[in-house]
Amino acid sequence: MTVSLLPLCAFVLALTPGLAAAEASQSMRIATYNLRYDSMPDNITVQQSLASLPDPLQQYTFFGKKGEQPWSTRRIKVWENLESEGVVLAGFQEALVRQVNDLAELLGDGWGWVVGVGRDDGVAAGEFSPIFYKKSDVTLVNNDSFWLSNTPDVPSKFPGAGSVRICTATHLILHSGGGEPVHFTYLNTHLDDQSDDQRRLGASMILTRARYEAWKTKGPVIVTGDFNSPATGTDSGAYQIITGQLPPVAINQTFADKYAVPKDVLKNFTMLDLKGQAPRPAVSGNFATYTGFDAPGDSSVYSRIDFVYGGSNGLWTSTAYKVGSSLTDDGVLASDHRPVFADITLH
Ligand SMILES: *[C@@H]1O[C@H](CO)[C@@H](O)[C@H](O)[C@H]1NC(C)=O
Ligand SMILES: *[C@@H]1O[C@H](CO)[C@@H](O)[C@H](O)[C@H]1NC(C)=O
Ligand SMILES: *[C@@H]1O[C@H](CO)[C@@H](O)[C@H](O)[C@H]1NC(C)=O
Numbered sequence: 001m002t003v004s005l006l007p008l009c010a011f012v013l014a015l016t017p018g019l020a021a022a023e024a025s026q027s028m029r030i031a032t033y034n035l036r037y038d039s040m041p042d043n044i045t046v047q048q049s050l051a052s053l054p055d056p057l058q059q060y061t062f063f064g065k066k067g068e069q070p071w072s073t074r075r076i077k078v079w080e081n082l083e084s085e086g087v088v089l090a091g092f093q094e095a096l097v098r099q100v101n102d103l104a105e106l107l108g109d110g111w112g113w114v115v116g117v118g119r120d121d122g123v124a125a126g127e128f129s130p131i132f133y134k135k136s137d138v139t140l141v142n143n144d145s146f147w148l149s150n151t152p153d154v155p156s157k158f159p160g161a162g163s164v165r166i167c168t169a170t171h172l173i174l175h176s177g178g179g180e181p182v183h184f185t186y187l188n189t190h191l192d193d194q195s196d197d198q199r200r201l202g203a204s205m206i207l208t209r210a211r212y213e214a215w216k217t218k219g220p221v222i223v224t225g226d227f228n229s230p231a232t233g234t235d236s237g238a239y240q241i242i243t244g245q246l247p248p249v250a251i252n253q254t255f256a257d258k259y260a261v262p263k264d265v266l267k268n269f270t271m272l273d274l275k276g277q278a279p280r281p282a283v284s285g286n287f288a289t290y291t292g293f294d295a296p297g298d299s300s301v302y303s304r305i306d307f308v309y310g311g312s313n314g315l316w317t318s319t320a321y322k323v324g325s326s327l328t329d330d331g332v333l334a335s336d337h338r339p340v341f342a343d344i345t346l347h
């Protein structure tokens with residue numbers, strides 16, 4: 001992925017201190033979506049899937065399909081959902097390299113993506129936490145990845161964690177509407193499903209990095225992810241740390257030093273759960289973001305573990321928040337998670 005230099009230069013110029021207009025504001029819809037890894041791989045190409053889509057006027061056999069379907073079926077639903085919801089920036093979780101490539105093919109040339117790295121080897125093995133952005137609205141400035149472990153610079157697993165865990169970090173420019181573009185930081189992650197200690201560490205590292213970016217860039221900071229941590233209960237450590245209800249845990253000192261901020265600066269910095277920040281009528285009814293692949297109406301595993309957060313340094317307004325649906329009338333669940341859509345104005 002390369003970024004055309006010409007528009008980038010224009011934006012960098014526009015962002016030069018002193019030239020940036022104080023009233024700059026830009027709006028976007030951002031999504032976070034755990035795609036469920038490709039657990040039933042097949043060799044069906046994207047083009048084959050597209051060619052076999054049913055006539056849109058044809059009625060489904062309602063709930064004819066049950067349980068998990070192959071990614072080759074689910075990917076079409078994911079794509080339709082992103083396009084129809086007008087998303088311009090999306091953070092995914094559990095995407096294997098095939099899934100990243102399929103989404104890139106479906107979304108087409110109008111989209112760019114930061115794959116980060118496959119978490120298992122730092123190249124292409126294992127799940128990615130990729131970030132996709134619509135090039136007409138968002139420009140990528142730079143990106144990096146870090147592991148949510150005791151050795152953040154190298155592919156590594158936290159002791160006791162179920163999997164290797166990473167965070168994909170980006171500096172982006174939003175230019176969705178007229179007026180001055182807005183420069184911001186966006187981090188996307190997937191915390192461990194088994195170790196609450198890993199989740200606490202991950203949340204503490206991300207909070208440290210987010211605070212650093214808030215100080216360094218003086219701009220808005222957005223975090224999305226599957227935290228595998230609800231807001232309350234025994235697994236809530238990560239949520240409570242990132243939202244400032246619990247103190248962070250000790251993290252790798254090299255990382256802490258690299259992302260330290262001057263003493264007494266942004267001392268109480270936290271990330272705010274945007275679902276609680278949007279105007280009440282603009283918050284959709286669905287609560288759970290994890291639903292499993294159970295039949296409609298079976299809520300036995302439902303939980304809210306996927307989040308969109310904004311930094312407490314502000315410079316954003318949360319205008320709407322929606323937990324969508326992965327289920328369509330044919331009974332196909334696009335994922336065992338629901339997509340989360342947040343409308344944000346950046347200042
Ligand atoms: C996919 O194609 C490869 C190469 O033709 C083959 O080895 C593999 O078994 C196929 N996988 C499935 C799930 O059909
Ligand atoms: C992300 O950063 C890496 C390392 O700096 C770079 O090689 C890569 O090109 C960047 N990705 C994109 C999409 O620009
Ligand atoms: C902290 O992280 C750095 C960089 O990944 C690594 O070199 C160092 O050994 C880590 N410290 C400890 C105590 O593991």
Ligand SMILES: *[C@@H]1O[C@H](CO)[C@@H](O)[C@H](O)[C@H]1NC(C)=O
Nearest residue numbers: 244264265266267268269312
């Ligand atoms: C930061 O938090 C501490 C402890 O909760 C509080 O005493 C202090 O007033 C806060 N500072 C700011 C600037 O909000």
